[in-house]
Amino acid sequence: MPELPEVNTFKKYFEGTSLRQKIVDVSISDDKIIRNISAQEFVNRLTGKSFSASSRRGKYMFGHLDNGTFVLFHFGMTGDFKYYFEEEDRPKHERFHILFEGGGKLGFDCPRKFARIEFIENLKTYIKELGLGEDALIIQEGDFIEMMNGRTTSIKGFLLNQKLLAGVGNLYADEICYQTRVYPGSRVNKLSVRKKKEIFAAMQSILNTAIDRTAHYKDYPDDWFWKWRTKEGTSEKGKILVEKIAGRTTYFVKGWQRKYM
DNA sequence: TGTGATGTTGAATG
DNA sequence: GCATTCAACATCAC
Numbered sequence: 001m002p003e004l005p006e007v008n009t010f011k012k013y014f015e016g017t018s019l020r021q022k023i024v025d026v027s028i029s030d031d032k033i034i035r036n037i038s039a040q041e042f043v044n045r046l047t048g049k050s051f052s053a054s055s056r057r058g059k060y061m062f063g064h065l066d067n068g069t070f071v072l073f074h075f076g077m078t079g080d081f082k083y084y085f086e087e088e089d090r091p092k093h094e095r096f097h098i099l100f101e102g103g104g105k106l107g108f109d110c111p112r113k114f115a116r117i118e119f120i121e122n123l124k125t126y127i128k129e130l131g132l133g134e135d136a137l138i139i140q141e142g143d144f145i146e147m148m149n150g151r152t153t154s155i156k157g158f159l160l161n162q163k164l165l166a167g168v169g170n171l172y173a174d175e176i177c178y179q180t181r182v183y184p185g186s187r188v189n190k191l192s193v194r195k196k197k198e199i200f201a202a203m204q205s206i207l208n209t210a211i212d213r214t215a216h217y218k219d220y221p222d223d224w225f226w227k228w229r230t231k232e233g234t235s236e237k238g239k240i241l242v243e244k245i246a247g248r249t250t251y252f253v254k255g256w257q258r259k260y261m
Numbered sequence: 262t263g264t265g266a267t268g269t270t271g272a273a274t275g
Numbered sequence: 276g277c278a279t280t281c282a283a284c285a286t287c288a289c
Binding site: 032076078093110111112113114150151152153154157244246247 | 277278279280281284285286287
Binding site for chain 1: 265266267268269
């Protein structure tokens with residue numbers, strides 16, 4: 001379930017399993033998951049190298065190869081890593097795996113195939129051309145607020161726009177709006193500076209808490225919204241409504257979350 | 262059987 | 276340039 005906290009957990013997993021081991025082969029069962037070069041070229045670029053580090057920006061995770069090049073792992077809706085040795089542990093929807101010298105395999109599981117893997121020569125150039133915004137946990141409050149200037153989009157649309165702010169997805173956007181008692185369709189230009197600061201603080205606290213719990217939803221605080229966010233009904237704060245906002249299914253609590261329109 | 266799902270992109274529209 | 280909506284991507288679960 002890859003939003004920023006999930007991807008952060010994948011990154012930790014990657015670092016705990018796949019660094020500093022020579023890549024002896026890459027086995028690709030679905031060519032289309034490698035987006036920017038051919039599958040064969042991808043194999044050639046990785047074989048013989050090893051990963052020395054990794055980094056993350058929003059939902060984009062980068063494996064750093066020891067020759068100064070990079071591999072992008074974008075998990076789409078259903079991507080996941082699984083490191084394994086035995087054939088019986090291969091994930092069900094594995095699209096490719098990287099075989100290391102010691103016999104370990106880093107499998108990439110992805111039922112819905114929305115994931116994107118790329119080989120990258122220059123990371124800075126790549127991020128710049130992509131127009132990827134600053135990471136939601138790194139951006140400063142002042143920049144966060146400044147980016148809202150002159151915009152009329154909904155707060156949800158703002159939080160989801162990866163070119164402005166990288167990392168927040170549909171679930172966490174709803175959580176942020178719930179905790180700050182803002183209707184997700186509220187217009188950013190109608191929010192007070194004070195409210196914007198509140199939203200910024202909630203965003204960081206929610207993402208950090210989620211990371212602390214390794215993106216394991218069941219461990220999230222009891223007063224979070226996510227567990228109500230499955231169907232229309234009534235939460236302790238009021239009636240839950242569902243609307244399409246910024247093109248995404250959005251849950252919120254009527255009355256609890258104020259409209260700034 | 263039809264519908265929608267945690268993400269992103271590109272096209273079309275205003 | 277900005278905002279919105281829609282379709283597409285591919286598969287699975289309800």
